[in-house]
Amino acid sequence: MSDTAYLFAFIAVAAVATFATRIIPFLFFERHTEHPLVKHLGRYLPAAVMALLATVFLQRSADWSAPLPGFDAVFAGVLVVIIHLWRRNALLSIAAGTAAYMLIRQTGILESGLAG
Amino acid sequence: MNSRVFRLTLPILFGYLPLGMAFGVLFTTQLDYAWWAAPLMGVLIYAGAGQILAVSLLAASAGLLEVFIAMFVLNARHLFYGLSLLGQFRGAGWRKLYLIFGLTDETYSLLTSRSRSQDTMHELDVDFRITAFNQFYWVIGCTLGALLGRSVAFDSTGIEFALVALFIVLTIEQLKALGDAFPVWAGAAAAGVAMVLLPPAHQLIGAIAIVTAVLLLQYRNLRARTAAEESSRV
Numbered sequence: 001m002s003d004t005a006y007l008f009a010f011i012a013v014a015a016v017a018t019f020a021t022r023i024i025p026f027l028f029f030e031r032h033t034e035h036p037l038v039k040h041l042g043r044y045l046p047a048a049v050m051a052l053l054a055t056v057f058l059q060r061s062a063d064w065s066a067p068l069p070g071f072d073a074v075f076a077g078v079l080v081v082i083i084h085l086w087r088r089n090a091l092l093s094i095a096a097g098t099a100a101y102m103l104i105r106q107t108g109i110l111e112s113g114l115a116g
Numbered sequence: 117m118n119s120r121v122f123r124l125t126l127p128i129l130f131g132y133l134p135l136g137m138a139f140g141v142l143f144t145t146q147l148d149y150a151w152w153a154a155p156l157m158g159v160l161i162y163a164g165a166g167q168i169l170a171v172s173l174l175a176a177s178a179g180l181l182e183v184f185i186a187m188f189v190l191n192a193r194h195l196f197y198g199l200s201l202l203g204q205f206r207g208a209g210w211r212k213l214y215l216i217f218g219l220t221d222e223t224y225s226l227l228t229s230r231s232r233s234q235d236t237m238h239e240l241d242v243d244f245r246i247t248a249f250n251q252f253y254w255v256i257g258c259t260l261g262a263l264l265g266r267s268v269a270f271d272s273t274g275i276e277f278a279l280v281a282l283f284i285v286l287t288i289e290q291l292k293a294l295g296d297a298f299p300v301w302a303g304a305a306a307a308g309v310a311m312v313l314l315p316p317a318h319q320l321i322g323a324i325a326i327v328t329a330v331l332l333l334q335y336r337n338l339r340a341r342t343a344a345e346e347s348s349r350v
Contacts, residue, residue, distance in 0.1 A: 010183055021191040047303065048302050048303035057283060098281055
């Protein structure tokens with residue numbers, strides 16, 4: 001197989017595999033939309049998935065080898081929660097948390113603060 | 117309507133642009149393929165972690181069966197997402213296939229969390245535009261990264277935290293809409309267990325499997341309790 005043919009075959013296979021994971025529930029559960037179990041999962045799963053995505057990605061964006069392990073992400077995350085509970089403006093909460101995280105990361109403010 | 121969709125998806129723009137660029141840079145610096153294959157993957161595959169995995173699979177000239185299995189397993193968490201959208205996507209007509217195709221973590225999060233009016237057709241149109249805007253940001257990111265390669269100069273370190281912040285905000289919104297904290301604590305605890313027990317590549321699917329099992333148990337208990345109440349009333 002030539003390089004270009006391999007690349008196209010690769011992209012096609014990867015696209016089909018990814019699309020399969022997204023469409024399978026629609027193919028298998030479409031007729032059971034009204035089933036109480038499907039309704040139960042449909043109602044509670046989004047909140048659970050959101051919380052677990054937030055937890056996993058928060059942990060991954062933290063620097064656990066810093067002098068204050070994980071402080072960068074935890075501080076920014078807590079800031080997002082506080083500002084969101086206060087103003088309930090999604091963009092404001094996200095912008096404030098991201099700006100705080102970028103500042104901590106780019107200036108190394110934590111290390112220099114402790115060392116100095 | 118487009119300006120409202122743009123406002124809703126702005127956090128995703130901040131996340132997808134740098135992440136798409138990271139993929140594009142990785143693609144051009146690690147591989148010898150033409151730059152346009154990077155945006156093409158953004159158009160046809162459209163999966164963040166999946167495309168980054170694809171770079172290492174391409175570098176290893178992996179067999180196509182291996183590619184299929186690796187991509188399917190990595191994206192297996194999406195198997196659970198459709199469950200919450202079966203009813204919502206009903207009646208979407210020609211848009212439905214694209215809505216399903218575009219169901220990334222972030223799009224799923226927005227579509228299940230935003231407030232909806234009674235006008236189903238209008239809301240489906242908004243869902244469709246949200247999905248398309250998000251993919252557009254991703255493809256732009258892939259293109260820029262692939263074209264600029266190593267010469268990317270501006271310091272955007274940390275901007276991808278926008279996606280973490282988005283997930284936090286949406287968790288709070290879900291909590292307020294449900295009025296029930298149980299699924300949120302169950303989700304966070306499942307993530308904790310998965311992070312302790314599993315390697316990073318399997319943590320998301322592991323956590324989703326655990327929390328789905330917990331929700332199934334909760335369903336069984338609720339059913340048992342309702343049945344007991346009904347029989348005691350008789």
